[in-house]
Amino acid sequence: xxLTLDKLVDLLKASGEPTRLRLLALLAAGDLTVSDxxxxxxxxxxxxxxxxxxxxxxxxxxxxxxxxxxxFRLKQEGDAVALARQLLDAAxxxxxxxxxxxxxxxxxxxxxAEKAQAYFSRNAAEWDELRRLHVNxxxxxxxxxxxxxxEPVDALLDLGTGTxxxxxxLEHHYRRAVGIDASRDMLAVARANxxxxxxxxxxxxxxxxLNLPLDDGEFDVVIIHQVxxxxxxxxAALREAARxxxxxxxxxxIDLAPHALEHLRDDHAHIRLGFSHQVMEEWLSRAxxxxxxxxxxxxxxxxxxxxxxxxxxxxxxxxxxxxxxxLKRVGGV
Numbered sequence: 001x002x003l004t005l006d007k008l009v010d011l012l013k014a015s016g017e018p019t020r021l022r023l024l025a026l027l028a029a030g031d032l033t034v035s036d037x038x039x040x041x042x043x044x045x046x047x048x049x050x051x052x053x054x055x056x057x058x059x060x061x062x063x064x065x066x067x068x069x070x071x072f073r074l075k076q077e078g079d080a081v082a083l084a085r086q087l088l089d090a091a092x093x094x095x096x097x098x099x100x101x102x103x104x105x106x107x108x109x110x111x112x113a114e115k116a117q118a119y120f121s122r123n124a125a126e127w128d129e130l131r132r133l134h135v136n137x138x139x140x141x142x143x144x145x146x147x148x149x150x151e152p153v154d155a156l157l158d159l160g161t162g163t164x165x166x167x168x169x170l171e172h173h174y175r176r177a178v179g180i181d182a183s184r185d186m187l188a189v190a191r192a193n194x195x196x197x198x199x200x201x202x203x204x205x206x207x208x209x210l211n212l213p214l215d216d217g218e219f220d221v222v223i224i225h226q227v228x229x230x231x232x233x234x235x236a237a238l239r240e241a242a243r244x245x246x247x248x249x250x251x252x253x254i255d256l257a258p259h260a261l262e263h264l265r266d267d268h269a270h271i272r273l274g275f276s277h278q279v280m281e282e283w284l285s286r287a288x289x290x291x292x293x294x295x296x297x298x299x300x301x302x303x304x305x306x307x308x309x310x311x312x313x314x315x316x317x318x319x320x321x322x323x324x325x326x327l328k329r330v331g332g333v
């Protein structure tokens with residue numbers, strides 16, 4: 001880090017204010033909207049927006065738009081954010097204000113997760129049909145099969161398995177497979193579907209995609225199919241997927257391209273309105289992957305609700321994952 005005196009003073013001015021320092025601490029823990037931040041800090045939206053503008057001007061915060069919502073996050077690279085992280089590291093773990101902010105942040109994230117969980121419980125039986133209203137599932141599955149190729153897979157992990165569709169689709173590719181889902185209702189449907197198909201080499205179990213009940217480096221292929229747009233912290237799910245993979249193991253992410261269907265937030269518990277190639281590839285790289293392919297799959301019918309899906313394929317880097325992540329932290333990420 002080599003900052004001029006003027007730049008250093010500007011950065012200290014930008015971060016050296018209680019509310020802005022609290023904002024930096026919250027944004028270091030994940031992407032949040034202005035509404036989230038007003039709920040957590042108990043301050044007005046204009047006040048929070050003004051502080052965020054100052055942080056963005058100081059090159060400390062990124063802003064990106066998803067439909068009508070704007071998300072903010074701590075920048076991942078640069079000398080400015082490296083200094084900000086040093087300031088945050090110096091903060092006491094027992095500070096009452098930061099502890100209270102952390103508790104409120106957990107409440108915001110918990111409320112989002114509960115909303116999504118309630119949606120899954122209501123719609124478990126019709127889940128595949130609901131998804132087909134928006135996405136060309138047949139073309140997605142055909143492209144996924146082509147990208148994965150014909151090489152046999154010893155162990156496959158399907159995160160957010162839902163009805164178990166991926167476990168059925170890839171039945172002839174793997175020797176054994178595990179599907180993980182947080183919803184008991186979804187798992188009941190998945191088990192029934194596997195039983196009906198006579199698939200005994202795949203099992204499903206309940207688990208948190210951000211804290212998987214599995215050993216490190218156990219799988220050759222991990223699939224995350226139409227899950228990330230329901231998550232508050234999709235990047236954390238990618239890091240957990242990397243933990244599950246053997247070095248050189250492959251990850252396939254299938255999710256929505258950026259779109260503007262705002263009603264999906266309320267009607268179908270979507271938190272993110274799709275992902276761009278740039279954002280996803282940056283996340284994959286930071287999580288310890290080497291992206292290798294990105295394929296857009298157009299909708300089968302042209303109507304207002306039809307959405308494009310994207311399949312991203314990546315390989316876990318060969319070096320130990322801990323070393324990959326440590327190197328990235330040293331580099332300011």
